[in-house]
Amino acid sequence: MRKQLSSEHLTALLQALIAAGTRVVGPRRVAGILLYEPLITPDELVLDELPRRSVKEAFFPVCEDLLAYEKQGQQLTLQDVDPASFPQTVLVGVRPCDAAAIPVLDAVFSWDYKDQFFLERRARTTIISLACTSADDACFCTAVGLAPDEPRGADLMLTPLEDGGYLAESHSEKGEALLEAHAGLFSEPGAVQPLPLAQPQTLSFDLKKIKAWLDEHFEDESWDGIATRCVGCGSCAFVCPACHCFDIVDEGSEKSGKRRKFWDACGFWKFTHHASGHNPRDFQPKRYRNRIMHKFKYYDDKFGQTLCTGCGRCVRLCPVGIDIAGVLEEIEKKANE
Ligand code: SF4
Ligand code: SF4
Structure with missing residues (x-):
């Protein structure tokens, strides 16, 4: 209607x-x-x-x-x-x-x-x-x-x-x-024209090609280059409309307290820290790799959707200037080589 x-x-x-x-x-x-x-x-x-x-x-x-x-x-x-x-x-x-x-x-x-x-x-x-x-x-x-x-x-x-x-x-x-x-x-639509729509960046990714590269390059030296700058602050995950990692923690004492659910982020070292002391993502590029893999491969594998809507918040707020759109361009370039 x-x-x-x-x-x-x-x-x-x-x-x-x-x-x-x-x-x-x-x-x-x-x-x-x-x-x-x-x-x-x-x-x-x-x-x-x-x-x-x-x-x-x-x-x-x-x-x-x-x-x-x-x-x-x-x-x-x-x-x-x-x-x-x-x-x-x-x-x-x-x-x-x-x-x-x-x-x-x-x-x-x-x-x-x-x-x-x-x-x-x-x-x-x-x-x-x-x-x-x-x-x-x-x-x-x-x-x-x-x-x-x-x-x-x-x-x-x-x-x-x-x-x-x-x-x-x-x-x-x-x-x-x-x-x-x-x-x-509400009234019936009249002759008034809509305002011109916004014009986002004129980028165009081939998400299928990017995913195909990710499918084959879990281990790849490019990840060090792409992700060494990431300081694991978690800002990108917290502002993202699609990121959804959380943790559940009991707060209080043995007498009383609450069980609470908090936002978490895969960029944090502790996110995958096992009780044994082992951490399968022990190095920041592995954590940044997971961010890209989750958004453009794993979520697509599981649910047939991309975990990014291009809102640009992570680009605006990353304290070290990592631009996810630039990362995707870089991956697409590698996929074309
Ligand atoms: S906002 Fe930037 S530095 Fe912080 S975790 Fe995300 S990519 Fe890394
Ligand atoms: S640009 Fe994509 S990854 Fe970055 S915050 Fe927006 S939806 Fe999330």
Whole structure:
């Protein structure tokens, strides 16, 4: 279904959702940093900038409690967190490169083990994405098969129009339901033209060729050259909309505490440190190799998808200037030799 929504009616829509008790999450500035955060009022929404961290934390928080325990004498009490208590949520202003990563995460969190913490949040969330009308020189979504108006992962997609309003297109039953529930705020599409879409870097990768090279070059001297600069800070994994490594840790004492789930990163030395003291990824290039292998080979082998949407966050934030798009270009060049 295609409708039109004025900017005033977008504000009214968010206001109506908040007033009805729906948790509305969108790009909001917190201590100067733009993050996907719950909105208290619609005017907190910032739509002209890519948030620093991705939208994945709406489903997969940086850190969350799984259970609490308490021991009194010989009596141990466990208190579970009930995922069914998670609130109904609308995510708004989600960039296409973030929205497209959500189905990528669905695959891993609903594979052999069904992660109810992720899946219950996912089931209770409607995603309103926003087509991009500006890009910087780190954006490369088109090189990984996406686009500034990619609808993947969106329930409803807003495309900015020349008059400041939006074209609103539903891409799922949840999107249709949102349009129908607030039909009075939407009008039939008129003659107003969409703003020109963003133009990401004009890169073009042959991801099949890159994967074929990775299939054959787990051991290759190029990895030292490609990855020696990586300092294993983990920033790239934390800001990435598709990275999903986590650890589970018990915090507290023998009397009481909590079991918590935290983001982790394969760039960390401890990530693969065995209790025996052995570490199969004992050298930073092996860890960076895993990052590339996981994104462009292992995930594809297992789920038929690439674990990168070209958002460019890791390029912008890597403290030593490693550019994953440049690494892919380098690998493609080797594949062509
Ligand atoms: S952000 Fe850069 S230095 Fe840090 S782990 Fe990633 S690639 Fe390595
Ligand atoms: S690997 Fe980098 S460019 Fe690709 S989705 Fe993750 S943060 Fe974005």
